[in-house]
Amino acid sequence: MINLAWRDISHSLGKFITTALGVGLLIGVVLVMIGIYRGMVHDAMIVPNNIAPDLWVVQKETLGPFAESSRLHEDLKYSLKGFEGVSAVHPLTFQGVQIHKNGKPIRVYALGYESLSSFQPFTLTSGTAIKIRNREIIVDTKTGFKLGDEVHLGRNRYTVVGLTHKAVSSGGDPMIYLDLREAQELQFLFSNEQIRNDRERGGASNATAMVNAFSLTLKAGFDPKTVGDEIQRWKHQEVYTAQEQSDILTKNLIERSAKQIGMFTMILLIVSSVIISLIIYTMTMGKMKEIAILKLIGASNMLITKMIAQQSLLMGAIAFAGGALFANASANYFPKTVILIPSDGLKLFAVVIIISILASLGGIRSALKIDPASAIGG
């Protein structure tokens, strides 16, 4: 049997494909939105995954260090090391700062760590780790700095000795890594004027030996939950397992953004389905005379329904293919990470197919209502 849908499309192929690709741009934006969400989750987990602790210890009654601010005395590390099952304790600072390159501001996220230990919360792509506590810094390539470049940070200048690639914070800002002491100065050391003022006020503390969190590595065979409960009981701090911290980041921190993206994605899908419906409806209306003739010469409702539904499905499939091409071609040009996962694409394809079927219903309904007598003049 002649495929009427394909014959009709091939009669004006260019118009059909152009229209489908137009819808494809919308589908592409939907794919990119999903990719942005995946990118957010991925980015949020880069720093915790690089640190890879068994437990996080943060200030009591906070969700620190990523979701809420947290402050702890650095010397707490000595007592934490004393807990049974704890193999290593790494004090860490986290701070959003702004640096400049060629006069342009760049938002970065600074992580301070004990650089002279073997602990390295990053993966270097070139250069070396910080070897001496002398204003050395590791930066992500996304900042634009190269090995040997000088970076002005706070009241000091740092030399880039190592580079990471695609190390970003949950907010998408590129990471920089400093020695803990220098990071503490950056975050906690007041200006000389403020220190004098505070003394006049009656002896405000100028302690810089503070950190934002501790990452704890446990010995093999120890249950993180049990060790965490012990620490919580005796040190009166908040303790999270790696999974709990991951949940805080992905569920609490980016939940609102995810909802925002979800809403936007839904709106785009609704807009896409309305547009496909209108296109299919308009295409069907343009063929009313032909459909009346087909009915008059005996075409069944099934044949007419098939013709319209197949056109709608083909439009959805071409639109999806165009959208997928657009999303893949543009993903790397977005300022934040966009991760396109095949399974997301497959799910969206299924949604597009369902939308296409639903979109054809209006056209089919109108086509089936056409009186075959309208093909006869008089």
Added chain:
Amino acid sequence: MKKAVISVQNMCKTYGEGEGAVTAIKEATFEIYAGETVALLGPSGSGKTTLITMIGCITQPTSGKLTLDGDLMYDEAWKIDDTRRIRREKIGFIFQAHNLIPFLNVMENVTIVPQMNGVKSDAANQTAKELLDYLGVGDKLTKMPSQLSGGQSQRVAIARSLANTPKIILADEPTAALDGERALSVMQLLRKLAHEQAVAIVVVTHDERMLPLFDRILRVEDGVVKEELGT
């Protein structure tokens, strides 16, 4: 004894109800036989189209009886479930403006009807080719309707109407869009087909010049169908 392919008895069609009701066809009774060409003549709005659509099982009569090729189609109600099947199998249609499907080529425009009847594409193609050759457009098989002249298009439309080997052909002003010479050629062709293939052909026409080519003339005026005597 001649066999009536179309038998219409006391057939009426009324649109609307109550005071606004309009009777388009009033108590029409006639028979049309195999191999006959019959002209349906009448002014605009007289009910010709309503009559032809009722014979074609497109419009449901209000009352009366309709029999096509010996099968009772309507007797105060449709007596068949699928009127489109009847149209596919028994009736061929020819329109004023050829009404070929613009996105199908000549061959496909003709083969679509037998294919809808379940004829395999090879057999349908063979039949279509023979018909198109017979009608003098056998060299246009792959052309699109937009690439044909008016006369060629009408010949393809005639081929389509014959593709399902119908017993009845209903034509709605098939020569209205053609010049005198081509119109005459098409009408002569229809007459030839009727006689050679024993098809009953009913043609709605305004063209008085063509009337000598018809075996009979039915005149429709204000919904009343009368046979013109002496034709």
